Amino acid sequence: MELTPKVTFLGMTFDLTVIIGSIAAAxxxxxxxxxxxxxxxxxxxxxxxxxxxxLDFISGMTGIMMEKKESLKYVSFALTTFLFILISNLLxxxxxxxxxxxxxxxxxxxxxxLLQTTHEVSWFKSPTSDLNVTIAMAGAVFLYSHLAGxxxxxxxxxxxxxxxYWWLFPFVIIDxxxxxxxxxxxxxxxxxxxxVLILILxxxxxxxxxxxxxxxxxxxxxxxxxxxxxxTVLAMVYIGQKVSAE
Numbered sequence: 001m002e003l004t005p006k007v008t009f010l011g012m013t014f015d016l017t018v019i020i021g022s023i024a025a026a027x028x029x030x031x032x033x034x035x036x037x038x039x040x041x042x043x044x045x046x047x048x049x050x051x052x053x054x055l056d057f058i059s060g061m062t063g064i065m066m067e068k069k070e071s072l073k074y075v076s077f078a079l080t081t082f083l084f085i086l087i088s089n090l091l092x093x094x095x096x097x098x099x100x101x102x103x104x105x106x107x108x109x110x111x112x113x114l115l116q117t118t119h120e121v122s123w124f125k126s127p128t129s130d131l132n133v134t135i136a137m138a139g140a141v142f143l144y145s146h147l148a149g150x151x152x153x154x155x156x157x158x159x160x161x162x163x164x165y166w167w168l169f170p171f172v173i174i175d176x177x178x179x180x181x182x183x184x185x186x187x188x189x190x191x192x193x194x195x196v197l198i199l200i201l202x203x204x205x206x207x208x209x210x211x212x213x214x215x216x217x218x219x220x221x222x223x224x225x226x227x228x229x230x231x232t233v234l235a236m237v238y239i240g241q242k243v244s245a246e
Contacts, residue, residue, distance in 0.1 A: 092126030149242025
């Protein structure tokens with residue numbers, strides 16, 4: 001795929017395209033929720049009804065994964081996760097900004113060697129099309145679920161690693177490690193593949209690619225919504241498995 005500008009700070013490399021996309025997604029979510037929740041009243045207006053519908057949808061999702069009383073603690077987390085991933089998934093469908101680099105830009109990590117492969121530099125795309133972003137989110141869910149289970153039911157949490165037999169402990173560890181891996185890879189692969197095909201169709205000069213491009217954009221919107229739902233559901237499943245009394 002195309003190059004992305006990067007900067008190095010304190011020995012760490014930051015992808016500017018991912019940062020710009022993530023900030024844009026967070027800002028859109030904030031403004032969207034702020035717009036829908038302004039001037040709340042007992043008799044909800046159209047925009048308030050939309051927010052209440054979304055909230056009911058998320059509440060129902062979390063209520064399935066754990067007890068009702070326990071699920072109320074995670075509604076705001078699930079709502080924020082769902083909206084952020086949804087907007088992040090759709091950003092690359094609506095807007096993909098690329099520009100041709102006419103020369104190396106060492107300060108942004110664009111070197112002469114990299115320009116030998118491509119001159120296309122990506123400045124804006126879906127944050128979730130970057131594997132580092134999805135790994136960070138899945139890793140955060142993984143750590144939080146284990147810490148929540150450890151602090152809520154320490155004995156029950158420890159027993160889960162040796163049930164039903166102690167010698168299954170290595171397999172339990174493999175199972176736990178595989179959860180964040182598949183959690184991150186599923187989201188990234190779907191969004192990344194969708195953007196790649198959009199770029200290919202957009203770059204084609206043949207006139208008959210317009211209809212396939214529109215069809216694929218519509219399908220990508222559908223996939224983005226489904227993947228946001230799946231990621232949020234799995235996050236609540238993993239948390240529910242650790243905090244449930246059973």
